[in-house]
Amino acid sequence: MTKPCAYLIASAIIIYCLFSVPEAHAHSPLISGDNERISAAMFIPDPTKSWAIYGELHEGSEANYYRFEIDRGQRIYISLMKPTNPEDIDFMPVFILMGPGLDSRGNIPEYVEQPSEVSAIVVAGEQPSEATYEPFSASSFYKLAELNILAPVSGTYYIAVYEPQRGGHYGLSIGDREVYSISEWIFIPVRLISIYQWEGQSLIMIFSPIVFTLAISLGLVFWLRKNWIPHAPFEWAGVLAGVLFLGTGFMFLFQMVLALTRTQLASSILITIILALLPLMLGILVIKTVMKNRERVDMKKRAYLAILGILSLFVWAGFLAGSVLAVLASVLPARKT
Secondary structure (H helix, E strand, O other): OOHHHHHHHHHHHHHHHHHHOOOOOOOEEEEOOOOOOHHHOEEOOOOOEOEEEEEEEOOOOEEEEEEEEEOOOOEEEEEEEEEOOHHHOOOOOEEEEEEOOOOOEOOOOOOOOOOOOOEEEEEEOOOOOOOEEEOOOOEEEEEEEEEEEEOOOOEEEEEEEEEOOOOEEEEEEEOOEOOOOHHHHHHHHHHHHHHHHHOOOOHHHHHHHHHHHHHHHHHHHHHHOOOOOOOOHHHHHHHHHHHHHHHHHHHHHHHHHHHHOOOOOOOOHHHHHHHHHHHHHHHHHHHHHHHOOOOOOOHHHHHHHHHHHHHHOOOOOHHHHHHHHHHHHOOOOOOOO
């Protein structure tokens, strides 16, 4: 069995095991925006599927709106959360489920728009004593409120999120069926950037582990291999791909440590560590492939690099750029032009 195939099988087994861990739930992330009117409510395509929606209220007495369609008897699961960013500590949002056939409870503020002839359930948020660690994004959040019911009638339902006094960041977990399309899985690392910004981090802070990895890795490559310096497009693209893979792994570990400063140590960090180790292993394999027998770049070596590049898409390595560089390296000239 070739190394890429072995790595692919091992990664598939690890990913399967990750999703088999009890109480370890991964959500497909979505970023909301421009949904301050009920007429512009963000549409949720399948409310039974597990989604994590990240939004922001810019000021008090403002609402964000979401819309979905569901059949009678299907489960409606909604969970409200907020980041552990100290700036949002006094932010306490509320959500309202509006739709046909609901047993109404709670009072709806005048500034919250309502569809005609529907009932509503108001669910207020409550500050928990401890934050929750989320292993798949290496982040932490406060779970504020939850609603779990069966749809009483088939039809269109709306969710409104608001805060009477001030603006802030919030998240909605909707649905409990964990399924992914290939594109959703591949693009999760890119969306993680928006999630970390939602938590209050700057782009400099988010990408600092990758920048440090780039500097340290290239320095080690040149020093350990007697001033080995890439001199062909194949080597430059391959080494940079490997460094980006390494940077992804270290960034995940950095985010894990940052999240654990705001919540308690949890056994689910093992999931994060595995998700970090996969791109780290991949980065080492790519760099070793490029540096080994640099005078001999045959079809086998190029195919190996291309397979590793494609595989990196499925283990969240390199923010897509590393994958592109690895595949590109497999067809670039191996001699200095």
